[in-house]
Structures are given as structure tokens and as C-alpha cells.
């Protein structure tokens with residue numbers, strides 16, 4: 001294969017070269033255990049506290065409110081399970097949305113089996129959480145609202161400030177899965193009344209297997225992993241020092257280039273959406289046109305099977321996704337696309353392309369031509385399409 005056109009940055013991103021460079025010494029000469037007393041250990045300890053400070057600074061948080069985890073899924077699991085446990089005497093009711101990542105939804109299902117009650121609020125046709133429904137769902141025994149900052153499939157950005165205000169007004173904790181938003185959008189935990197926030201390194205050009213959970217000071221949360229005193233006794237285990245250093249470098253990079261990255265991605269996004277809408281009939285842009293991550297493009301093509309489209313794009317070197325990486329391989333249509341009201345057959349024909357600032361118009365031109373060719377080919381093989389054309 002001559003080249004790869006990578007349009008799957010919501011699944012994972014390329015680790016930036018400067019991130020790899022920053023990590024390398026922590027595999028080689030600076031291998032000390034941060035808990036050790038001698039100076040080799042304190043080097044590692046210093047590196048960790050610097051990253052903690054960097055991350056806290058990006059959120060308007062305090063250093064000791066940042067807890068490193070092994071990624072976004074762990075942070076989501078921790079937030080939900082630990083609140084359910086620590087606040088059980090207040091109640092067992094949690095509110096979330098129908099379009100959360102599986103790290104939240106499957107944790108909720110687990111908690112339901114263990115005596116919690118979960119309300120899954122609806123979203124509108126663009127994937128925005130219905131605020132009136134959210135507020136009405138709050139009960140005296142509600143302990144937590146968990147709503148994602150931005151959706152990984154359709155890119156929709158939620159009204160986080162308003163959700164935070166509702167949670168605050170009713171004295172309910174507010175967790176947000178910001179894995180897709182962190183590093184792409186400015187976030188301030190105080191302005192948005194966020195009590196807990198999950199993020200992940202590999203979604204912002206950092207390494208895989210490292211992330212963090214922000215936990216506002218004063219929130220009762222028990223240890224997630226028992227053992228040593230790491231992470232102030234709340235998450236035991238020798239720290240992933242190279243991972244944390246890499247995360248720090250990725251965060252610095254992402255926040256220093258956020259504006260120019262956004263401008264570039266928006267331009268590419270508009271271009272790609274514009275060409276597809278103009279040149280491919282019977283397609284639908286999924287997600288909100290305005291309140292959308294700058295790099296997300298998600299289309300449904302009628303009379304097309306998303307998996308076939310993906311395989312044929314792969315043969316041309318184009319990496320994209322239909323639904324989320326975790327669900328491809330399963331034949332169920334995406335829960336997010338069903339939640340915004342798409343019928344099964346249209347949800348099945350969906351394609352997510354998530355860009356980065358290094359993509360070029362030329363790559364997008366090649367991609368549009370490929371989609372046009374493949375969609376035409378697949379429709380020509382579809383009896384449903386044949387019927388549809390005959391009826392017209």
C-alpha cells in the first residue's frame with residue numbers, strides 16, 4: 001500500500017514526535033521509582049508533579065485534584081463506581097445520557113445490577129441532551145449526573161455549563177467524560193461547575209494507557225486500586241512515569257496549538273462536509289452543524305452498508321470508522337445514531353471521519369472521490385436502491 005490517509009483521530013491519534021522524545025529518558029536513564037528516597041527516584045517524582053501542575057493549569061484546577069489513571073475508561077469507571085459507593089447513604093440514583101461512551105454506559109449497567117437506578121436521558125435529533133428532561137429526572141436520591149463533554153461518534157458538544165448549573169442547583173455531583181473534548185476545546189472546571197472530569201492521553205497525540213480523573217476537592221471518593229500510597233492513597237500502583245511524562249508533553253502541545261489547530265480543522269471539516277453534501281445524493285450529516293468538534297465528520301449514506309464501505313476505503317488506504325472502534329466487529333447499529341432517531345438501516349450506513357490538523361485538502365479530495373465511487377458501486381448492488389430508483 002502506497003500511503004495511508006488517517007481519518008480516525010477519534011479512535012486514537014499518532015503519538016507526536018516531541019511526546020516520544022519527552023518520554024524516552026524515562027525508559028532509559030530516569031527509571032527510578034517515584035516513591036524511592038534517593039535522587040534517581042525524586043527525578044521521577046518531580047516529573048510527575050510537573051505534569052500534574054500542567055494539567056491542573058489547563059482546567060483551572062488545583063494540583064491535588066488531578067489523579068492519573070490508565071486512560072479514559074478507567075477514569076470513567078472510577079468516577080461512577082466510587083461515587084455510587086461513597087454516596088450510597090444519600091441515594092442510588094444516577095443520571096446519564098443515551099449517547100455516552102461504553103466506558104460510562106457499561107459501568108452504569110454494572111451499577112444497575114448492583115442496586116443503583118440509572119436514568120438515561122434522551123438527546124434531540126442533533127445529539128444534544130434535553131436539559132428540561134435532565135432537570136426533571138433529578139430526585140432527592142440522585143447522587144450523580146454524568147454527561148459527556150463531546151460525543152466520540154457524531155462530535156456533538158453538550159451545553160456543559162448549563163448542565164453543571166442544573167447539577168449545582170440541585171446539589172448533585174457532576175461528572176463529564178471529556179475524553180474527546182480535552183485538548184480540543186478550552187475547559188474550566190469552575191466555570192462549568194464540573195466536579196469530576198475524565199481525559200485520555202492517546203486522544204490528544206499522547207501515549208495510550210494513560211489518562212487522568214479530575215476530582216474536585218472535598219468529594220468523598222474511596223481508593224480505586226488498593227495498595228501503596230500513590231495518588232494520595234486513592235489509586236495505588238507504581239506510577240506510569242513515561243506515560244505521565246508523555247501525557248504532559250501532549251497536553252502542552254495541544255494547548256499551545258489549540259487555536260491554530262481548530263482553525264485548520266474547521267476549514268478541512270467544512271470542505272469535506274461541503275463536498276460530500278454537494279456530490280453524493282441521499283446522504284445525511286449526523287450531529288449538530290455548529291456545536292460540533294472541529295475535526296468530526298459523520299455521514300449516513302442511504303442504501304449503503306457501513307462495514308462494506310469501510311473495507312473498501314481501507315483497500316484505498318483510507319482509515320475511517322463506522323460508529324466507534326469498540327463496536328465495529330459487532331453488527332448492532334451504533335447506540336448514538338439510534339438515539340438521535342435514525343432508523344436501523346440508515347444508522348448502518350454511517351461513516352465517521354475524524355480529522356487532524358495535518359490532513360490536507362488533497363487527501364480529502366482523494367477520499368471524496370473514493371466514497372463517491374464506492375457508494376455508487378454498493379448502491380448498484382442494492383435491491384433496495386433499485387426499488388427506490390424504479391419508484392421515482
Ligand SMILES: *Cc1c(COP(=O)(O)O)cnc(C)c1O
Nearest residue numbers: 071072073101103152179180200
Ligand atoms: C476513547 C474514549 C474513551 C476511552 O478512553 P481510553 O483511554 O481508550 O480508555 C472514553 N470516552 C470517550 C468519549 C472516548 O472517546
